[in-house]
Amino acid sequence: MKIVFFGNADFGSETLNSLVSLNAHEVLAVVTNKDKSVGRNKMKVSTPIKKVAVENNIPVFAVDDIRDNNFIDKLRALNADIFIVIAYKILPKKIYSMPKHGAVNLHASLLPEYRGASPIQRCLIDNKRKTGLSSFYINKAIDGGSLIFQKEIKVFPDDNFYDLWKRLSDEGPSFMKETLRLIEKNQTKLINAKLVESYAPKISKEELLIDWMDSAKEIFHKIRAFSPYPCMYTIYDEKRVKIVSSGLFKEEHPICEPGKITVLENKLLVACRDSFIEILKLKPESKGVLSGEDFINGFLNKKQNKIKNFN
Numbered sequence: 001m002k003i004v005f006f007g008n009a010d011f012g013s014e015t016l017n018s019l020v021s022l023n024a025h026e027v028l029a030v031v032t033n034k035d036k037s038v039g040r041n042k043m044k045v046s047t048p049i050k051k052v053a054v055e056n057n058i059p060v061f062a063v064d065d066i067r068d069n070n071f072i073d074k075l076r077a078l079n080a081d082i083f084i085v086i087a088y089k090i091l092p093k094k095i096y097s098m099p100k101h102g103a104v105n106l107h108a109s110l111l112p113e114y115r116g117a118s119p120i121q122r123c124l125i126d127n128k129r130k131t132g133l134s135s136f137y138i139n140k141a142i143d144g145g146s147l148i149f150q151k152e153i154k155v156f157p158d159d160n161f162y163d164l165w166k167r168l169s170d171e172g173p174s175f176m177k178e179t180l181r182l183i184e185k186n187q188t189k190l191i192n193a194k195l196v197e198s199y200a201p202k203i204s205k206e207e208l209l210i211d212w213m214d215s216a217k218e219i220f221h222k223i224r225a226f227s228p229y230p231c232m233y234t235i236y237d238e239k240r241v242k243i244v245s246s247g248l249f250k251e252e253h254p255i256c257e258p259g260k261i262t263v264l265e266n267k268l269l270v271a272c273r274d275s276f277i278e279i280l281k282l283k284p285e286s287k288g289v290l291s292g293e294d295f296i297n298g299f300l301n302k303k304q305n306k307i308k309n310f311n
Helices: 010-021 048-055 069-077 119-125 161-184 216-225 292-300
Strands: 002-007 026-032 036-038 043-045 060-062 082-086 103-107 130-137 147-154 232-236 239-249 261-264 267-271 276-284
Touching: 002 010, 002 048, 010 026, 010 048, 010 082, 010 161, 026 048, 048 060, 060 069, 082 161, 103 161, 119 130, 119 161, 119 216, 130 161, 147 161, 216 232, 216 239, 216 276, 261 292, 267 292, 276 292
Parallel strands: 002 026, 002 082, 026 060, 082 103
Antiparallel strands: 036 043, 103 130, 130 147, 232 239, 239 276, 261 267, 267 276
16 A cells, blocks of 8 residues: 555654565655754754654655645645554544545554553553553544554553553554554454543643652552653752652551651652652752662762752
């Protein structure tokens, strides 16, 4: 089939690379956002998907306004059989209805569970034991089109965001290959959704601030969900401290005021509503990543610093 690939994020890079190598299909073009100016020097940075396209000599439509009539005319002129969409923006009907096989999205959950922008993070926050990939035909509903194919992926208890993201991303190439095979064979109406519908709204800055009144398990799972980026954070001595990794502290210890720091055998413990978590790695503002022990030695043991709480 003749394919146009829509994407921005690195999550779709391996899948795009794989599609280029398949003799049965041809990637006609890639649609992605325009280069962005970043940093003090305003360097132009391309999306990860554009970089893959350039490396493979695939024509690129770098557009921010996909409703632009000039772009739509050029897209239609390609006469593609199918559009494949991974980690991109919402397509209008005039675009997703253009190819004869429609537009297909790859989503990082077992739909209809975790429809929306942050399925991997929400899965970890909820401490799910499994998630997966879903492909579906795009329609006007957000992640609500007819399902084509699904594959379950195990979630391990200590997975952070990157661990699970990488496992799902690595499955993308074979998953999309099977999706295209089912479409070509007209075998795409095989799945009846069994999970309860749920939503994965976009991450807000406000929810990254740790509330030490939450339970230890709630905080632990949130730290997993946002590590290594952007990270949950707390405030220490009026400065932001990112919490990169943590562990549940299962030993008996007297309950303290939530947020209170306790050092026990060189372990950096913080009181939550019901018990403690151990901070394994953290990143104070303007500093590199430190171990809990390094933080104890470099911050807590300073004689002039009597602060013993995270806020």
